[in-house]
Amino acid sequence: MRPLRYVALGDSLTEGVGDPVGNGWRGWAALLAGGLSEPSAEFTNLAVSGAQTRDVLETQLPAALELRPDVASVLVGVNDTLRSTFDIEKIAQRLDRVYESFTRQGTAVLTACLPDPGTMLGLPGVLGNPLARRQRAVNTVVHTLSERYGAVHLHAVDDPWIMDRAMWSSDRLHPGERGHRQIALRFHAMLRLRGIGTEAAPAAEPEFPPPTKSASLLWLATAGTAWVIRRCNDLLPQLVRLAAVEMRHRARGTSDRLDVRAALSVSRALAALSVAGSMGLAEQRLVTEPVGLAEQRLVTEPMGPAEQRLVTEPMGLPEHLPLPLPEGLPVSDPRLVPEHRCVPDGLTAPVPGQRSAPEPQPEPEAA
Template sequence: MTVESLGGRTEAPARPGTPDGPVRFAVLGDSFSEGVGDRVNGVWRGWAPLLAEGLPVDGRQTVLLNLAVAGALSRDVDEHQRPRAVAFRPHLASVVVGVNDTLRRTFDIEALAHRLDRVLADLAAAGAVLLTSCLPDPGRMLGLPPPLALPLARRQRSVNAVVHALSDRYGTVHLHLADDTWTEDRTLWSADRLHPGERGHRAVAADFHRLLTARGLAHGTPPAREPAQPPPTRTEALLWLATAGTGWVLRRSRDLLPQLLLLAGAELRHWADGTGTEPLDARADAALAAALTATMGR
């Protein structure tokens, strides 16, 4: 397998349709697709290289262009990653993004829907088979108290609803990662509780491979599900949380925490006056409906 990164390609890909040329696989998104949580030889690996190894047969290579960057928003994927991915002329392209949008005060579900639609449309027009995934909400994964978790849950449900609708529109190979099988199995997740560990990344790769095989699009050996490296020790996990994990919280807090506290205050006020979460749920549902109408009606 040939790997390409943001620094540029190491092998010129063959023209589309060349039977004996490499399979070109473009990966767009954030830390989930960059491979955070699965460190091998000092660098992030993740599910995409594991999947890439199991795509071709008959001596063909997979050329992997991983454009995913930790912290990326839907705007970053649309404005910066999409043009490079389209120019790469991929046979296969994954687009998984949205969690970071839910962690920003500027969250706008309609803008996110338009960006994802543009990214998927351009990649589909370039001839790529598309991979998408919905994801669990970060509040649940972090075990936040309800007043803090509920606003994030609403946002992630809206993102997932948009992803589902667009996946149907473009006939993507879609992987559901928001169900209880994923969120409740802590062996799949790294110490930060937001990114898959090696076992989780292997599960993502294996499940995508299974779905691609069912469509006749993957012909190589499926990725192994069991980790090849020992899991982090408790000391290593605590060290991560005390260093990199603390830094993550501080970076997010400058942007998210003030608004999240306001959202939590709104939750508490509705509980106190007896209206519960219904008005806030209705407001989120209305925004989602408007986003879907505006995007899917084009």
């Protein structure tokens, strides 16, 4: 009997930043791997610090599929929210392809909703709100696709331990050893319900003493400063622009429009996945290939109310799923995916198979 194979994909969180062991990082994924099976699981960590959804799709996924894992964790998206290239529709498309590829291969997929960096860093509202809005959009996509593919989903964003300062490293962006162990423990408990995670769960208490205050300050002055400089080259101009928009809407009392606009973008992203999933390759080519002037006129001319409803209403996700998961891994388990959805107050994410009322269209933003 071959040992279970577990492959981890993602960014610095999965790489293990915040949980140093020797000259490298360990992290929650390595801790989880130790309690998955006997003999010990074959564990491969492909996660790289700074990775975005495109890196996972284009670089990490092909390497992971070659290993034909039984379990694959995909925790990514926070770095996308820190870039000027943030595009929730592209993020949704990439994650959909990653989850589908693993599910077709019979791999159990682990996903999670994560807290936004602005909250963890304690940024003021005009700086933190745009990042929080982006992370809510990513979480809504992850949550919805996790239900679609029967993933083992950890709703970490609402776990009480998230706001416990003792769980986090000195940079406030990555868990410390205690926080990494909390993630591993929660995934282990959910995998046990699916017949995986048959060995002892990781210990909750740290193996090593936390870093001293002087060591934390030294890290922030060296590696932490370097991280800030790398991110600021791209993030700072974008964050200033987002803050200016936030302040303008706050002065006008129209901040809620930003939430509505973000929710509409998520609805369009998920609706586009529904359309693509229901079409064959020929139909998808008709949509994605360049069109001539005549066809462009048909697309760009004003539409009537009926046609607008067809385009703007959130659509249910297709009922079909790819190949079944391995034995012992049910496609859906209500205990593993919470009912709560990560969406702004007063808004709901599209539910598979359900059509909702037309969403209000956002008003054009004043110059």
